[in-house]
Amino acid sequence: MREQQLREWAAEQRLESAPVRVELALRRALRARRWRRRMAWAAPVAAAATLVFVFWTVHEPAAGPGELPRVSSPAPTLAVTPHGLPSLAKAMPPSDASEKPAHNGLASARQEGRVPRPLVPCLRGLCATEGKPAPARRARRRPAPQPFVPVGAWQAVEPLERASIVRAVVPRAALVGYGVAIDSGSWTEPAQVELLLGEDRTVRAIRPAAPVQ
Amino acid sequence: MGDQTDEELLPALRRGDEVAFTVLYRRRQGAIFRYVLQMSGCRETAAEVTQEVFLALMRQGGSLDSDRGTVLSWLYAVARRQMSKHAAVARRYESLPEDEMEIAVDPREDLEHADLREQLRARIPALPAVFREVLVLCVVEEMSYAEAARIAEVPEGTIRSRLHRAKAMLAERLAPAVRREL
Numbered sequence: 001m002r003e004q005q006l007r008e009w010a011a012e013q014r015l016e017s018a019p020v021r022v023e024l025a026l027r028r029a030l031r032a033r034r035w036r037r038r039m040a041w042a043a044p045v046a047a048a049a050t051l052v053f054v055f056w057t058v059h060e061p062a063a064g065p066g067e068l069p070r071v072s073s074p075a076p077t078l079a080v081t082p083h084g085l086p087s088l089a090k091a092m093p094p095s096d097a098s099e100k101p102a103h104n105g106l107a108s109a110r111q112e113g114r115v116p117r118p119l120v121p122c123l124r125g126l127c128a129t130e131g132k133p134a135p136a137r138r139a140r141r142r143p144a145p146q147p148f149v150p151v152g153a154w155q156a157v158e159p160l161e162r163a164s165i166v167r168a169v170v171p172r173a174a175l176v177g178y179g180v181a182i183d184s185g186s187w188t189e190p191a192q193v194e195l196l197l198g199e200d201r202t203v204r205a206i207r208p209a210a211p212v213q
Numbered sequence: 214m215g216d217q218t219d220e221e222l223l224p225a226l227r228r229g230d231e232v233a234f235t236v237l238y239r240r241r242q243g244a245i246f247r248y249v250l251q252m253s254g255c256r257e258t259a260a261e262v263t264q265e266v267f268l269a270l271m272r273q274g275g276s277l278d279s280d281r282g283t284v285l286s287w288l289y290a291v292a293r294r295q296m297s298k299h300a301a302v303a304r305r306y307e308s309l310p311e312d313e314m315e316i317a318v319d320p321r322e323d324l325e326h327a328d329l330r331e332q333l334r335a336r337i338p339a340l341p342a343v344f345r346e347v348l349v350l351c352v353v354e355e356m357s358y359a360e361a362a363r364i365a366e367v368p369e370g371t372i373r374s375r376l377h378r379a380k381a382m383l384a385e386r387l388a389p390a391v392r393r394e395l
């Protein structure tokens with residue numbers, strides 16, 4: 001009799017089940033979890049984008065008197081011919097006009113067909129004022145800098161991702177060795193020059209600094 | 214998908230398949246709910262623990278190794294752990310020592326509930342937890358001794374002896390009512 005009662009009790013117990021709300025809550029949780037899993041990539045991507053932006057913002061140098069700011073894109077393409085750097089001076093014309101991009105000479109030369117297609121891919125970031133006009137204040141302070149003269153076997157260098165221009169004082173006699181024209185002054189006097197430095201901080205080109213007004 | 218075993222549903226569960234989860238839930242929720250209900254005696258706790266057990270399945274279902282045991286035994290194991298966390302359950306359903314168990318049931322109640330099934334229903338929750346557990350697993354869920362032993366994490370012989378002891382205790386407690394009925 002007790003076994004019979006126990007079986008009846010068991011059969012009665014088997015009718016018990018969890019409330020429907022439990023199933024609904026679980027299915028909701030499952031959907032939320034699936035959504036979170038799908039969106040899991042969004043947070044790292046956003047974080048990476050923020051980091052890149054912050055890094056780019058922090059490391060972009062301010063435009064100083066002797067160093068030009070880098071630009072992001074598009075980078076100018078500088079033609080380097082097998083005969084050296086004949087177009088370098090054209091590629092780096094004096095940026096006296098604030099509205100003109102600094103390598104306007106290169107662009108116009110290319111349009112005219114005077115500049116051959118580049119053998120070396122490109123020289124990125126060389127022209128700092130690409131795409132944005134130079135500040136008027138700087139244009140007033142730097143009237144007419146001379147074009148850069150390449151130093152050493154520059155045609156063998158790899159494309160520049162970043163370049164900077166620094167000022168230095170060198171003996172005037174040393175400039176002659178680089179082929180920089182000296183118009184006046186004594187040979188023994190020091191001359192202020194602007195050096196175009198590559199990523200490896202080696203001098204790629206040189207030009208006499210424009211007198212600061 | 215309804216005819217697939219629990220273990221066959223696991224890969225779909227890993228992918229977050231809602232249908233697979235629902236099939237598995239509907240198949241197993243009753244057993245877990247009844248187990249917790251009998252062990253805790255509280256319907257609300259049973260619902261809560263059942264939900265937590267299946268949430269754990271949702272989170273850890275992907276790492277379940279079917280070679281180490283069935284999904285059902287894993288669910289029971291999680292339910293046991295979750296129940297131990299419910300301090301309130303322990304307070305509410307602390308088993309009485311055997312000598313006090315007679316007092317737990319009001320003698321007047323015996324008269325009111327002459328029906329033996331009612332008596333049984335009243336006496337089972339008063340059994341110690343280990344005996345209730347074995348009753349749920351072996352009588353309600355009709356598990357084999359081996360399965361019950363795996364879930365209760367005790368040797369098979371212990372399950373046998375516990376079941377025997379549980380039935381004996383019930384018979385003992387029901388004896389006055391049976392006598393009255395006769």
